Amino acid sequence: MTVPTLSVRTTVLTDALVSEIRAVVARGDAPELTAYLVGERLRPYLGRADLLTGQQQEGNPDSYRQHVLHAESDGSFSVVALVWLPGQQTSIHDHVSWCVTGVHQGVESERRYRLVPAGDGARLTATEDVVNPEGSVCGFAPPGDIHRVQNSCTATAISIHVYGADVVRLGSSIRRVYRVPVCEADG
Template identity: 30%
Template sequence: MTSAVSDVRVCHPKVGEVVFIVTFVSRAALDKFKVGPQVEFEKSLEGLACNGANFEASGSMMPAAHTLTSLLDYLKKSVKGDDHNAHDVREVSKEIERWFPRPGEYDKYISLDPNDPKKYTRNLIHGDENMDVILMCWPPGCKSTIHDHDASSCWVTVVEGSVHEVQYQLPQLDRKFLEAEQKDPATAIGHCGKLKLVNVAELDTGGVTGTYANNDIGIHRVENRTSTLACTLHVYAPPLKKMKIFSEEGTVHVHVANSSKGCEEGGCDDEMCRKPWERGIFDVEAWNKQA
């Protein structure tokens, strides 16, 4: 025997790290490996090993994976603009997919309303003029209302558990409602056409992890159909100023949302981070109010 694989280490599938430690007992065996198996390994793993160290230098092929900090750094640098048309949606989606969620990074943003533990919560991780990055916590059985995203992009990725995205076509809105929205969004209530279901997709950490929405694509709701807590990361760019809330019965109203600085920028202390429903970032009850 002139060589052998003496160790194989496989990490989390989302990170995709596979390390082979190969022991050679002769120079001839090493040279043979370099012109044969090594070339084939690098060729077959080229897509997965994008931005990773090459085999020659490290003996490993591992795709670059984001930490929460490095993902936020990327988003701050790359996500700008007045509406969703300004964004490179595929590129941002690709970078979000590179995030490998580690509980130590996001645990402090997980919170539930002690007065209503079945209510889902929104917990601001970062906010600036270009975007809000929010961790949403979904207790078993809860769901959002059907809503749009105004002029914003909305990226969603699952952090823990499993959720379903239920997508609808944006319905026609009556003229009186549109006129009222222009005058005073906070008081605008009206009617819309019948909602048309477009797609239902399960998002979980073991399969399809993310989705993207804007008003050109449609409107949606998010549901936790499981018996365990689910958490999702949402990037709204630019930050949501207002959103339309739809009912399946054909009514629509506007919820005006407020945002503020995130924890990392001194916008709140730890106690208030654990009570986002008291901060006025997003009023869950108002969002879920039925017209």
């Protein structure tokens, strides 16, 4: 993953989305409700050709690429475009805050996990596989947000992520990368 940097140019559509997100976040609702309401605001913007600039759609051959579209000055939320070339994926991780993801282009797959105690520590057990085509929106709030995401199509995939944190200041929305044994099948 590349280090996030704030994009200097936005589109009219991105500015409108940020305004809608700002209104939801200002309500001060619980994280789960905030994520749900932000997801409802994000959905109509997905797939729109004028949402991102050409530069904000550029990938990186080494890893998925983050383009920070907005970081609210009070640190309450960030909007990020993630560009995934075919086969690129995250590590297994969780997040520092609530998060909403919408697939803008392509198809992304997500494997969700549960951390379970084991005799010598802990392990992860796969709990669900989700395929998210263009237009799909999902949201969550910690705890219980352990997952891995990947581009599961043969073309570039782009997703829009809204985090309840300032990813420019933090460097990432990831709280922890899991390096424990993994059981990929339920059992």
